[in-house]
Amino acid sequence: MRVAIPMDTPQLDSYISPRFGRCSYFLIYDLQTDKYQFISNSATRMPGGAGIAAGQLLVSQGVDTVVAVEVGPKAGMVLQNAGIRLITVPPMPARQIIEELKAGRLYS
Amino acid sequence: MRIAIASGKGGTGKTTFAVSLSIFLARNGLSVNYFDCDVDAPNANVFFNYQLEQVSEVDGYEPVVDESRCTHLNCAECAKTCRHGAITVLRDQLMIWSELCIGCGTCQEVCPQKAIDMRRRIIGWIESGGENPKLFQGRLRVGEPTTTKLIRKLKEYISPQAINIIDSPPGTGCSMLESIRDVDHVILVAEPTKFSLLDLQRALEVTANFNLNASVVLNKAGLEGETDIIKRELSELLNHYKVKLIAELPYDREIAVRYTRGGPELMKLLLEAHSDRLSNISYQLGLL
Numbered sequence: 001m002r003v004a005i006p007m008d009t010p011q012l013d014s015y016i017s018p019r020f021g022r023c024s025y026f027l028i029y030d031l032q033t034d035k036y037q038f039i040s041n042s043a044t045r046m047p048g049g050a051g052i053a054a055g056q057l058l059v060s061q062g063v064d065t066v067v068a069v070e071v072g073p074k075a076g077m078v079l080q081n082a083g084i085r086l087i088t089v090p091p092m093p094a095r096q097i098i099e100e101l102k103a104g105r106l107y108s
Numbered sequence: 109m110r111i112a113i114a115s116g117k118g119g120t121g122k123t124t125f126a127v128s129l130s131i132f133l134a135r136n137g138l139s140v141n142y143f144d145c146d147v148d149a150p151n152a153n154v155f156f157n158y159q160l161e162q163v164s165e166v167d168g169y170e171p172v173v174d175e176s177r178c179t180h181l182n183c184a185e186c187a188k189t190c191r192h193g194a195i196t197v198l199r200d201q202l203m204i205w206s207e208l209c210i211g212c213g214t215c216q217e218v219c220p221q222k223a224i225d226m227r228r229r230i231i232g233w234i235e236s237g238g239e240n241p242k243l244f245q246g247r248l249r250v251g252e253p254t255t256t257k258l259i260r261k262l263k264e265y266i267s268p269q270a271i272n273i274i275d276s277p278p279g280t281g282c283s284m285l286e287s288i289r290d291v292d293h294v295i296l297v298a299e300p301t302k303f304s305l306l307d308l309q310r311a312l313e314v315t316a317n318f319n320l321n322a323s324v325v326l327n328k329a330g331l332e333g334e335t336d337i338i339k340r341e342l343s344e345l346l347n348h349y350k351v352k353l354i355a356e357l358p359y360d361r362e363i364a365v366r367y368t369r370g371g372p373e374l375m376k377l378l379l380e381a382h383s384d385r386l387s388n389i390s391y392q393l394g395l396l
Contacts, residue, residue: 043193046192046193048192048193048207048208048253049192049193049194049205049208050193052193052196052205052208053193055196056187056193056196056197059181059196059197059198059199060181060184074205077203078196078198078203081198081201081203082198082199083199
């Protein structure tokens with residue numbers, strides 16, 4: 001499973017960003033290999049349609065799951081049409097989200 | 109002759125001043141066209157009260173895609189090139205976001221598969237009414253992302269034989285730039301408030317950058333709260349940008365009260381109260 005999590009600081013122990021389209025980074029985490037990277041979110045420079053652009057970025061990154069606090073309706077359509085699973089969570093650190101995912105305690 | 113009326117800050121009295129100036133000029137025998145370039149919310153006709161007729165439809169464009177020719181994520185050149193993010197490319201489909209698309213056609217240019225065609229989409233309408241001043245206004249279709257093309261089309265009705273008063277939208281963004289960039293003179297309407305001076309400076313920066321002749325009209329002069337500091341800041345701005353203050357229109361409670369009701373009544377009052385100043389402005393600009 002290749003997961004994307006919106007973040008405002010590029011650290012696993014930081015909390016997930018409450019914003020999807022205009023978060024500063026995305027954590028891209030491979031649950032099988034535990035390899036991860038933070039990519040900067042190019043969508044923040046968009047005057048409008050940031051959520052859509054962030055969705056496009058994640059499609060291009062080949063993620064299959066997005067964990068977010070909240071996703072707007074248009075970005076939601078992008079993820080849905082792309083067949084990307086969306087899981088919404090209350091605010092918590094990224095590391096905890098990964099653990100919960102591995103334990104199978106998070107559902108869409 | 110093209111004269112733009114702009115301000116930066118909204119509510120300083122651009123439209124009120126522009127309408128009174130244009131009626132004044134028309135009464136003095138000049139042929140006057142009035143262009144309401146605030147295409148998001150045209151409202152000069154609240155003063156003119158003309159019966160308006162649609163004179164043209166303005167077309168924009170948006171892409172349509174032949175999905176059978178599109179190679180989607182193997183290419184995605186359109187999505188990579190579109191600065192407005194109006195195309196999203198997925199593994200087996202393409203999503204087009206009309207509300208983000210400005211109709212530039214770049215996606216069509218870059219598509220190696222020739223899978224994109226542009227279809228017409230109405231972005232707004234141009235309406236007109238009255239004799240002298242003759243009013244032209246643009247009305248942007250709700251949801252349309254950009255104003256500039258409609259403003260450009262509206263300004264095609266400018267007549268070289270007439271005095272053309274171009275009422276710019278507030279702000280110093282694209283709509284304002286498009287409205288004022290090619291005029292002969294810009295009158296910036298300010299009021300004696302901190303907010304107005306801040307925006308006046310931005311507007312003066314624009315006119316300086318475009319090398320436009322500009323002058324300032326101080327509306328609501330003597331407004332309660334006007335201080336020596338504000339007056340000093342205004343004169344510093346005028347000195348710095350080497351721009352003349354061509355009139356001070358005194359604040360008048362009666363005018364403010366009538367303004368709330370709109371309609372030609374206010375104009376009658378304004379033309380009586382300000383006729384000397386309007387005539388002075390007209391001479392300074394070489395209109396009379």
